[in-house]
Amino acid sequence: xxxxxxxxxxxxxxxxxxxxxxxxxxxxxxxxxxxxxxxxxxxxxxxxxxxxxxxxxxxxxxxxxxxxxxxxxxxxxxxxxxxxxxxxxxxxxxxxxxxxxxxxxxxxxxxxxxxxxxxxxxxxxxxxxxxxxxxxxxxxxxxxxxxxxxxxxxxxxxxxxxxxxxxxxxxxxxxxxxxxxxxxxxxxxxxxxxxxxxxxxxxxxxxxxxxxxxxxxxxxxxxxxxxxxxxxxxxxxxxxxxxxxxxxxxxxxxxxxxxxxxxxxxxxxxxxxxxxxxxxxxxxxxxxxxxxxxxxxxxxxxxxxxxxxxxxxxxxxxxxxxxxxxxxxxxxxxxxxxxxxxxxxxxxxxxxxxxxxxxxxxxxxxxxxxxxxxxxxxxxxxxxxxxxxxxxxxxxxxxxxxxxx
Ligand SMILES: *Cc1c(COP(=O)(O)O)cnc(C)c1O
Numbered sequence: 196x197x198x199x200x201x202x203x204x205x206x207x208x209x210x211x212x213x214x215x216x217x218x219x220x221x222x223x224x225x226x227x228x229x230x231x232x233x234x235x236x237x238x239x240x241x242x243x244x245x246x247x248x249x250x251x252x253x254x255x256x257x258x259x260x261x262x263x264x265x266x267x268x269x270x271x272x273x274x275x276x277x278x279x280x281x282x283x284x285x286x287x288x289x290x291x292x293x294x295x296x297x298x299x300x301x302x303x304x305x306x307x308x309x310x311x312x313x314x315x316x317x318x319x320x321x322x323x324x325x326x327x328x329x330x331x332x333x334x335x336x337x338x339x340x341x342x343x344x345x346x347x348x349x350x351x352x353x354x355x356x357x358x359x360x361x362x363x364x365x366x367x368x369x370x371x372x373x374x375x376x377x378x379x380x381x382x383x384x385x386x387x388x389x390x391x392x393x394x395x396x397x398x399x400x401x402x403x404x405x406x407x408x409x410x411x412x413x414x415x416x417x418x419x420x421x422x423x424x425x426x427x428x429x430x431x432x433x434x435x436x437x438x439x440x441x442x443x444x445x446x447x448x449x450x451x452x453x454x455x456x457x458x459x460x461x462x463x464x465x466x467x468x469x470x471x472x473x474x475x476x477x478x479x480x481x482x483x484x485x486x487x488x489x490x491x492x493x494x495x496x497x498x499x500x501x502x503x504x505x506x507x508x509x510x511x512x513x514x515x516x517x518x519x520x521x522x523x524x525x526x527x528x529x530x531x532x533x534x535x536x537x538x539x540x541x542x543x544x545x546x547x548x549x550x551x552x553x554x555x556x557x558x559x560x561x562x563x564x565x566x567x568x569x570x571x572x573x574x575x576x577x578x579x580x581x582x583x584x585x586x587x588x589x590x591x592x593x594x595x596x597x598x599x600x
Pocket of ligand 1: 252253254255278281282349375399400401412
């Protein structure tokens, strides 16, 4: 923790997890064994999909989803700029181009109305398509038709994207839907768990996620052919029925090892406890910050019938200097993070695709006012109390400025 009195995030590991991993270390099988099968089964059952395929990161899972969608050079994938960078990078790995679509101001999730508008314009004429394409390929696109392959919504901060409307549009345009559910294990949209809506979905298990395997991810799908494909792609392109060292396609080493899988299985045994502890922590914050001038607590929309809390992100009122508030918190030993920094404004994307400030106003506004506070299932009520008191104090320092307007 260093200079901090509270950690930004923390895994929740008990002696049960430690024993589970130690047991594996006492066997000769540290990869491709019974542990990954067990972990895959527990996720498939929990999410209610037919297949689950363990991989060594959420990003690896998303990459394989893009491959399965068939998106490659000169293809477009519709996605959100308000996300962690992996959800757009995976599109670039295959040479396809992300078409960013701005988000809903309540949830920060991709707006179905804007997806409709984008697809209409992209298919209407080369001229109407221009404004949706990154500047770097606008001039090149005259006379050349880019094919749209997939929609990749992200359940930002754990809150489900508007899947019914996204699926409706996807059917209309015959597009694959890849759900980035990396922040949302356990969240429910209209009573049904996320991960079961798209053609495939991905969960991630980095140490700050709802459950962790250290590094790791899980693909879920109901498509039998894709299950076979993902198992081959994660294992150097080897089909399960192939002879040893016979490789049918370009594959990767995206395998999850047995220690990680054992850790994941042990965490899944505790999933209800882990999620309700996170919910408790979010409620403690809500109680303390719910009526504070200058701070807005997370908005949960009616379609979110269960929120699986990944992070706790408040919005500061626009006239507040977020940097100053972060510094004040830091002086009190409290870490906090701007969250998310819009993907299109990341130096790599701005430089290579020509994105500019103003391109996605809702995303940029959310990016400018959002502040993630320390959050995990092991955060105590005293810690939440401390962080809340300090952020209220920090925000109050700005009150006189508010009144000037
Ligand atoms: C965590 C996360 C990922 C994948 O993360 P890995 O570190 O590769 O496991 C992808 N998308 C989003 C939105 C995430 O939060």
